Amino acid sequence: MDIFVQIVVAAISSGTPLLFATLGGILIERSGIIQLGAEGLMLMGAVIACMTYLNTGNLALALMAACAISAVLGVVHAFMCVTLRANQIVSGLALTLFGTGLSAYLGKSITGQPVAGAVPKVNLNFLENVPVIGGIFAHLDILTWFSFILVIVLHLYIHRTSWGLHLRAIGDNPPTADVMGIRVQTFRYGYIVIGSMLIGLAGADLLMVYSPTWIEGMTAGRGWIAVALIIFARWNPIRALFCAYFFGALDTIGFRIQLIGSEIPSYFLKMIPYIVTILVLMFLGWRNRNKPSGSPESLGIPYIREQRF
Amino acid sequence: MKHLVKARTAGLALLVLMIVILSACSSSNNNKTNEAANNGNAQTSSDPAATDSGKKLPRVAFVYIGPPGDGGWTFEHDNGRKYMEEKLGIKADTVENVPESADAERVITELAQNHDIIFTTSFGYMDYTLNVAKKFPDVKFMHTAGYKTADNMSTYFGKNYEASYLSGIAAGKMTKSNVIGYVGAFPIPEVIYNINAFALGIQSVNPDAKLDVVWSNTWYDPTAERQAAISLLDKGADVLLAYQDSPATLQAAAERGALAGGNDSDMTRYAPEAYLTNPTWNWGPYYTKVVQSVIDGTWKSEQYSGDMVDGMVGLAPLGPSIPDDVKKLVEDAKAKILSGELDVFSGPITDASGASKLEAGQTMSLENILEMNWFVKGVEGTIPQ
Numbered sequence: 001m002d003i004f005v006q007i008v009v010a011a012i013s014s015g016t017p018l019l020f021a022t023l024g025g026i027l028i029e030r031s032g033i034i035q036l037g038a039e040g041l042m043l044m045g046a047v048i049a050c051m052t053y054l055n056t057g058n059l060a061l062a063l064m065a066a067c068a069i070s071a072v073l074g075v076v077h078a079f080m081c082v083t084l085r086a087n088q089i090v091s092g093l094a095l096t097l098f099g100t101g102l103s104a105y106l107g108k109s110i111t112g113q114p115v116a117g118a119v120p121k122v123n124l125n126f127l128e129n130v131p132v133i134g135g136i137f138a139h140l141d142i143l144t145w146f147s148f149i150l151v152i153v154l155h156l157y158i159h160r161t162s163w164g165l166h167l168r169a170i171g172d173n174p175p176t177a178d179v180m181g182i183r184v185q186t187f188r189y190g191y192i193v194i195g196s197m198l199i200g201l202a203g204a205d206l207l208m209v210y211s212p213t214w215i216e217g218m219t220a221g222r223g224w225i226a227v228a229l230i231i232f233a234r235w236n237p238i239r240a241l242f243c244a245y246f247f248g249a250l251d252t253i254g255f256r257i258q259l260i261g262s263e264i265p266s267y268f269l270k271m272i273p274y275i276v277t278i279l280v281l282m283f284l285g286w287r288n289r290n291k292p293s294g295s296p297e298s299l300g301i302p303y304i305r306e307q308r309f
Numbered sequence: 310m311k312h313l314v315k316a317r318t319a320g321l322a323l324l325v326l327m328i329v330i331l332s333a334c335s336s337s338n339n340n341k342t343n344e345a346a347n348n349g350n351a352q353t354s355s356d357p358a359a360t361d362s363g364k365k366l367p368r369v370a371f372v373y374i375g376p377p378g379d380g381g382w383t384f385e386h387d388n389g390r391k392y393m394e395e396k397l398g399i400k401a402d403t404v405e406n407v408p409e410s411a412d413a414e415r416v417i418t419e420l421a422q423n424h425d426i427i428f429t430t431s432f433g434y435m436d437y438t439l440n441v442a443k444k445f446p447d448v449k450f451m452h453t454a455g456y457k458t459a460d461n462m463s464t465y466f467g468k469n470y471e472a473s474y475l476s477g478i479a480a481g482k483m484t485k486s487n488v489i490g491y492v493g494a495f496p497i498p499e500v501i502y503n504i505n506a507f508a509l510g511i512q513s514v515n516p517d518a519k520l521d522v523v524w525s526n527t528w529y530d531p532t533a534e535r536q537a538a539i540s541l542l543d544k545g546a547d548v549l550l551a552y553q554d555s556p557a558t559l560q561a562a563a564e565r566g567a568l569a570g571g572n573d574s575d576m577t578r579y580a581p582e583a584y585l586t587n588p589t590w591n592w593g594p595y596y597t598k599v600v601q602s603v604i605d606g607t608w609k610s611e612q613y614s615g616d617m618v619d620g621m622v623g624l625a626p627l628g629p630s631i632p633d634d635v636k637k638l639v640e641d642a643k644a645k646i647l648s649g650e651l652d653v654f655s656g657p658i659t660d661a662s663g664a665s666k667l668e669a670g671q672t673m674s675l676e677n678i679l680e681m682n683w684f685v686k687g688v689e690g691t692i693p694q
Contacts, residue, residue: 006543014536111378114560114579211532212560216376216406220532251532255523255540258690265693266496266524 015248036092039223040099045203070200392593409433477510
């Protein structure tokens, strides 16, 4: 049982940055805009959070700075995709390249400086003696708790409120939404900016909680895994939670298999996350072959009032 | 439709603008810091200035596996470079974050075109350095930690296992759970003989302690190193050592109240209370000597192995939470190594399967140490064969 708890704890700690990025991506894609800039946004969020924290020592300020910089980049993405109706894939890739390069440049002076222990933990000591639950939930940090709350809020928002209905409408059928009096362009701007802020927060979480030192390219492909997770989770926040922790667990499981004295070479164990990604994609593709994909129907199509396609 | 075309053109124009701005950024960066970016556009403006004596100073370049800010391996090489620059009044060029792949050969080739001596500071650069060395017979190549040489290519390293043994004494004394963990980068001899020396050091003071080994399969990836460290802590280890380039293991141990050491550099500043000790490098004097020999024209290809006596290998000061009697024990053993009285790999030594590897009274030759591919008894882990 101990091992189970340890793996769940490790999965949550390495899955939380993925979760934030996936939730942000879901918001953006639900509004009908493809989001491929997660890697760049996460890196920018991380480097800005690190610089702010090292200079001010203020956690809230660091998180706000990470959200602010990714909001600015989100506005750029929104301007390209919504106002200029540029290709959303190209714009997303440009954000990734831009964020990767700029973060490496900005981070040169702070590389290797530790920011350990910056995020306070919520110590629920009364849980300590409860088996399993206590081991998992007694000492999580505030950002992890925030991600739990966010999952529930977003789920209720998307599926249970009229605002959420509007969000789904502009992603599925913007002309109809427009006729109903929903301002498609304005809402798309809003969701891209909010979603980008969450992705920036994912970068800050990665840096402040998971790996407390800035290193060039520290996301190591997590932004792209988040893009895949949006599809695995079929644009649903609750499923996103489980998908993110599943991939978080894959990050750590290789080392544990080494430690129980298996004869599998460690090189093979290192391939686990990538092999599982392919297997899961194949499995989901097969299982859902007769179902609608769950993707917003107008995903990737710019909306222009009164234009026929 | 016209709108759409216009919009696309505008979008494209914006993209081009972004790219132009970006590239402008990176090139101004290059000029300022005299360092090449990761894409390998090696800076070529080093000044072959002549000294007052009329002797031409060599143009020196360093190839790094990570950033100098890694706090460990590359940090120490960069310190060595600065030491050499100060002593000889030379400004060396550096290229950071060069992967151990065909990229390395490209970067080294570009540097070879306008430098006289190039230090390639990672094991994985060996074959690429050799390839380039064959193409540029007039350029001197210095490769770290390898075993291949050529007329114009030397290799240099140090007996850091002596310091690993001393770290083992401290670890063996400090463990309470008798489980000690080791995060190893790659299952290659350099790491394996350090693990073995560490284990022998542990066993010299605490025969009951076990050493668990996990491979991260990376030199520098703090997130992976951290996960590896946490998996060892979860298994009950209370003292860790990491043969990695970053202090991630030490930081992970500090959060759990365990003790740990890193590698390459004194890492006290990352977590003073949790710091054990670890082997350190001091490359500066050697780099100065090598570049001086190029200036004097006396450079010869060699296989150099430094040690604790000549100072290339050192042991970081033990952390503030290590009691004085343990410090004394380590100091005594260090004195014995310095005087030549103590040889780390002296018999009897048996491997993990129980087979005898070295008879009592014998010592292992450097050659055998450098190709070690087995664990001593008491080490738990697997070496992929």
